[in-house]
Amino acid sequence: MNASPQTTPRTTIAVTGASGQLGRLILQDLRKAAPEAEIVGLLRDPGKALDLAAQGVVLRKADYEDPASLNAALRGVDRLALVSSNEIGKRFAQHANVIAAAKAAGVRLVVYTSLLHAPVSGLSLAPEHIQTEEALKASGLPHVILRNGWYTENYSDAIRQASQTGEFAGAADEGRIASASRADFALAAAQALLGAARPGETLELAGDRAWTLGDLAVEIARVRGGPVVYKNLPVPQYAALLKAFGLPEAVADMLAGWEGEIAKGALDDKGDALRRLTGRPSTSLAQTVEELLKV
Ligand SMILES: NC(=O)c1ccc[n+]([C@@H]2O[C@H](COP(=O)([O-])OP(=O)(O)OC[C@H]3O[C@@H](n4cnc5c(N)ncnc54)[C@H](OP(=O)(O)O)[C@@H]3O)[C@@H](O)[C@H]2O)c1
Structure with missing residues (x-):
């Protein structure tokens, strides 16, 4: 398209x-x-x-x-x-x-x-x-x-931290995240402006391959060349951890709440509208992790 x-x-x-x-x-x-x-x-x-x-x-x-x-x-x-x-x-x-x-x-x-x-x-x-x-x-x-859907770059901080410490935490459990890169979503918007989408259309845009935070740990481990552990916490405990890191209470609760929704499937999607709009496969999780951890 x-x-x-x-x-x-x-x-x-x-x-x-x-x-x-x-x-x-x-x-x-x-x-x-x-x-x-x-x-x-x-x-x-x-x-x-x-x-x-x-x-x-x-x-x-x-x-x-x-x-x-x-x-x-x-x-x-x-x-x-x-x-x-x-x-x-x-x-x-x-x-x-x-x-x-x-x-x-x-x-x-x-x-x-x-x-x-x-x-x-x-x-x-x-x-x-x-x-x-x-x-x-x-x-x-x-x-x-x-x-x-989610930008893969939303996990930049977690990816960098895990690459240094070998661990990161969250509360998204086995929730699947069909993310793509900002660049993918940007190209989709440009193409829609240039006539690739019909007026009146509503398109659900998500990456080609959904992944879990466990999969993210595997990717970071591959790129850093050492183990990475993903620690899944209940939503209230994850919120408490974010507060302990210094996030304001409302922000910590909001971010942890999103993870709880991701665990229930809020960011999973199996459609191909993004790929059709951009005319190319979405940027993979592996590519974004490699890009973020490039020295
Ligand atoms: N899909 C996702 O994963 C995801 C993640 C994060 C955000 N989002 C959403 O997608 C949007 C674009 O993402 P992004 O990464 O480009 O976010 P971003 O870098 O934070 O950019 C947000 C933009 O909104 C502008 N803005 C805020 N208040 C404004 C105002 N009163 N008048 C004019 N401009 C104003 C900011 O301008 P200034 O430079 O002047 O502040 C900035 O240019 C976000 O704003 C948010 O709604 C989506």
């Missing part, structure tokens, strides 16, 4: 969260795949993405909390990737501001990065994504919903 870019020099494609890790990858993919189009990065502080400007991305100031800035930034935009905000708890209001501005600007396609299986997910992240999906539908804007 790899898109042949349906763009002209008059096409303007914008991406929110341009200073963030996913947003910047989407922008770089768009520059490569649609060099003739105007590619616009939306962000609070253009100073954070001067490297993108040097690559030909036009930067416009836009704060999710400031509707006037959004209205100005979206003027003339044909297609928009709304990369979900990282401000958990404030996100729905922020996304609603972006959707209202997109509607006012006459944007012709909005691609939103939601959460895998959002309507049935037990992850505490799900309600804000569902609200956003519903607001998009209610807006009448043509849109594509990309329900992204």
